[in-house]
Amino acid sequence: MSLWYMTQMLKAMFSTTTPTKTVPQITLRKRLQPKVAAISTSSNMTSRSRPTSARPSFSKRSSLDQSSYQSNDNLEYECKAAYLVVFDSMEENIETREQLIQVLQQAGRNPTKKCLRQYWTNDTDSISFSEFVDICRKVKPTTEDELLQAFKKIDINGDGYIDNSELKKVLTTRGDRMTTQEIQEIIDEVDENKDGKLDYKEFSKMMLNTQEQCKKLAVEYMEKKTKKKQVTRTSNNNTEEDHGDKAKKENREPVRKGKDQEKDVGKASDKQTGSKKEVEKKEGKATELSEDDDSDEDDSDDIVFGSCHTNHVSNKKDKFGSQSSLKSGPAPSLTRTSPKVKERSKSPVAGKDLKLPKPKRLKDWNLTHSKGCFYFDDDKIISHQYEMRILNDTSVWITVEPITIRPGNDLVSTQEEKRSPVDTMLFILRSDDTLVSFTEQRDVKGKYAIRCDLEKGVYKLIPFTTGCRFKPRMSEPTSETKLVKKSDDSYVLTKAFKEALTDIFEMCDLDGNGYLNRSEFNYFNLRTSGEEVTDKEWEVVESTMDLKNGEITRQGFVKLNQMEAEDNEGDTEELWVTLMSMGFNKTLKLDEACPFVMDIYSETCVAKLKVIDLEVGGKALDDAVIDVTKGKGEVAKVRNMRDLFLHTYMDDFRACMVLENKSHHNVKLSIDSSKSENCTPNTDRLELTITVPSRSSMIAQHLMPTKETKAWLVRTQENVIK
Missing domain, CATH: 1.10.238.10 (EF-hand)
Known part of the structure; x- marks a missing residue:
């Protein structure tokens, strides 16, 4: 920093x-x-406005403020130096917004997002060196x-x-x-x-x-x-x-x-x-x-x-290594070469005084509340995703943390696991998936938080967990809890099954009002059957169950499953499909789901929040994690490789490694973290073999302390295979 x-x-x-x-x-x-x-x-850059509907013209000097031009060639010389840090020659054009940010920063400028949108619009294809110099004349250090x-x-x-x-x-x-x-x-x-x-x-x-x-x-x-x-x-x-x-x-x-x-x-x-x-x-x-x-x-x-806004290398336009430069051999190193073995250590999290600095008069801010959940789906982690609509420019304070639905029946089963909670973070993206911010701060109990200033608009909120502590079960229990028992001529649900159904109801009640509306019930149905609730099916629910204000009660939800048990004459196969889909094992312990709660405080307006999906974070989330790691972490050139870099971001709670391949060839390498101490990876092993596609970046591994009551040491070594 x-x-x-x-x-x-x-x-x-x-x-x-x-x-x-x-x-x-x-x-x-x-x-x-x-x-x-x-x-x-960025103060000078924000003081002048320019329409964002079209790319500004740089061909005529009159389009810029004449008084902003320097009377000597020193500026152009400095711009040339900055340009050649990023590109091989001045003949190459700036072809992405991230490249524009990078060269401006090399020239001692740091434009605001608002100003960047003036110079790089949706219609902008590229910016030449001469146009870049014109921008630097306008934007003062x-x-x-x-x-x-x-x-x-x-x-x-x-x-x-x-x-x-x-x-x-x-x-x-x-x-x-x-x-x-x-x-x-x-x-x-x-x-x-x-x-x-x-x-x-x-x-x-x-x-x-x-x-x-x-x-x-x-x-x-x-x-x-x-x-x-x-x-x-x-x-x-x-x-x-x-x-x-x-x-x-x-x-x-x-x-x-x-x-x-x-x-x-x-x-x-x-x-x-x-x-x-x-x-x-x-x-x-x-x-x-x-x-x-x-x-x-x-x-x-x-x-x-380095640059916090440098996205992973695009397969389409980025030119971080031209064909001519690749043929001419190695260029002077701009980044330190990584040592054979790298070590980074952190003291115990539990011994630190970690408190979240809440804004003053937070009780006067507007609160929007929602629950959500992480699940496993074909070994991938999925979660609820949200759309947040901000009606006015405002400051927001957002917290997210894992919650216990029923004490003693979830992932937090031991005192040690309580001290090492599942990481539940949140990334804020614009509607075009560009990163705005993320919850970097955390308290000792596992609550993550972010305070930032947001412009009026629509944002995506994507929850994120590394997978270091939230993992699929290794094996199935040998015993099985009974779900249904026969009483006289009818089938009734067991007490254990009713308790599990109540847990499911709490997980699906995203707004926390004690009832399930159609949208919440629809996400339950999507998770357990893969199908949305049709109008006819919802009419059946309305006609057969007692609703309150058009929403399903807890008793009604349990009754719905009672009806299913009776229809199947005591057969529990479909009931187990429901339970397993919601993260329960055969003993009805919730070990493959991690519920969380999210609170959004906004200072000047009410944030409108709605669930938009239940799926994997996908490319948008991966890109956000890569951006943060490359922007806030350390970068080292992989030994003996000209265009292969290892970015490592490590805070008190987690470490993330990203590989960036700027060459025109795929690179296969191994990363060995087996000598690390008190570390749990998101993968099955601490030794990995990874193939990084040409001109791209990818997440290599996440690591977290196994026990937060102890110090942890990350020790890695990479070796190029081919």
């Missing part, structure tokens, strides 16, 4: 514009710099005054210092929040005298200085790359000249006959062979020089480039 990131959130909190999700971008490998990324802000104004908002007594506790409070409760641990890491770096205060004037100067250093390093990288090409070109030219001179010399030899001719032919052959060896020798030196430039020994001065 960077100091730059913190500054962006401060500006977003106290800005009149919509806060942006900002992205740490360039990390220097020095004492302080690993925590400092390229600093940029952060000034010291802007930073100071942001800090002054929380400088209560105006003495030029901010109390660390107040800073933590603001950054964990407002805007695009940070975790307490992330803030503490930053404070530890800058609070050298440990007086509990931050001199934000010096801090601002340091951050702006870091921005200039990052620009300078980008320029140095470009110049180094250019110099390397010139050395290679000169070497090749010298080789050709040397070869040509020797050929001319041979052609000037007189032609002889007989034995003399044969001798001279032999000599000529020897000369030519010598010439070839000399060529090979010189070519070898050129290659050696190129490889030396790329060696790991030079890695200490490398720059790490």
Whole structure:
């Protein structure tokens, strides 16, 4: 987490514009710099509006504010350096919104989402380098005054210092929040005298200085790359000249006959062979020089480039490695090469004071409540998914946590498992599946939360669990609980079965009002039979059962299953299908379902929520997890691979690894986490063999502490197979 990131959130909190999700971008490998990324802000960009109905024209200079142009070539030179960090040449176009974000950040800018939508609309196909320069002329980097104004908002007594506790409070409760641990890491770096205060004037100067250093390093990288090409070109030219001179010399030899001719032919052959060896020798030196430039020994001065908004590599348009660059061999490394074995450790979760920073006056906010559930379906995890409609721009506070339907009869069966709850997170997406935010904070009991500012609009809410603790049962119980017994001439449900049906009713009562409406009953039917409730079937329900306000009561739901038992004359096969579909085993223990509850507090309006599906998260959820891992995690180049990267995101509760293959070929590799300590994976084993398709990213593995009362250590090693 960077100091730059913190500054962006401060500006977003106290800005009149919509806060942006900002992205740490360039990390220097020095004492302080690993925590400092390229600093940029968005205030200037949001101050000018542009219609979003069509892509803005960059062909005419008059379409931009003339006063925004710089009078020298320095800007274009810096833009060129930033561009060549992302692309192989300036001839390549920016072809995705994510690439535009990345190059703008390399140039020291950090545009808001609102501004990005002005420059990258639905009609935009690509942006050229010259158009990119025009954008940079319009979008100004952060000034010291802007930073100071942001800090002054929380400088209560105006003495030029901010109390660390107040800073933590603001950054964990407002805007695009940070975790307490992330803030503490930053404070530890800058609070050298440990007086509990931050001199934000010096801090601002340091951050702006870091921005200039990052620009300078980008320029140095470009110049180094250019110099390397010139050395290679000169070497090749010298080789050709040397070869040509020797050929001319041979052609000037007189032609002889007989034995003399044969001798001279032999000599000529020897000369030519010598010439070839000399060529090979010189070519070898050129290659050696190129490889030396790329060696790991030079890695200490490398720059790490990353972006929180960089999506997984598209198979369609992204150009993170052109054909020409692949043919020409390895390029200078922009990312550290991963060590043979990587270790990351965390202290016990249970020993930490983990509390969620609730907004003030939360009781005055509008509350929308819903339950949901994770199930297994063909070894895949499915869950309820939601649509949330926000009628006005507002701040929201969303929590999600696993719940116990009936104590002693669910996944939480032991005291140790109570201390290590199932992870139930939530991702907020726009209607086009772009990531907005996710529940990153968690308390010690397992409740996840997110506070963010949302614009008016429609959003998707997709619950997520890693699968590290919510797993399919390993084997079926040897015994079976009776569901039906015969009493006189009729069949009645057993007490154990009635209790299980009551549990199912509670799981299906998503709005928690004590009744099942048609929509809730429909999702129950979809889960147990795969079919929706037709109008005729609902009419049967209405005619045979006592409803309250058109909704099914608990007694009515149990009666419905009683009727099914009587119709089947005591045969329980279909009843077991219902129970197994809802996550119960043969002893009627709920071990393959994880109910959860979600509370949405909105400050200025009521959030309209409805269930839209019961299915796997699919590509949208995978993309969101990949975006978060690549944006917030560490990136390392897989050893001996030019275009294969391992992204690792690890917080106090979980770790996620994402593989990114930028090459034009599939890559098969193994990831071995078997030497990890106190870790449970989402997979069956800690040793995996994975094939990563060309120009794509994929989730490799999730890990969580097996016991949260103990420290946990993630130790991984990857090995390319082919």
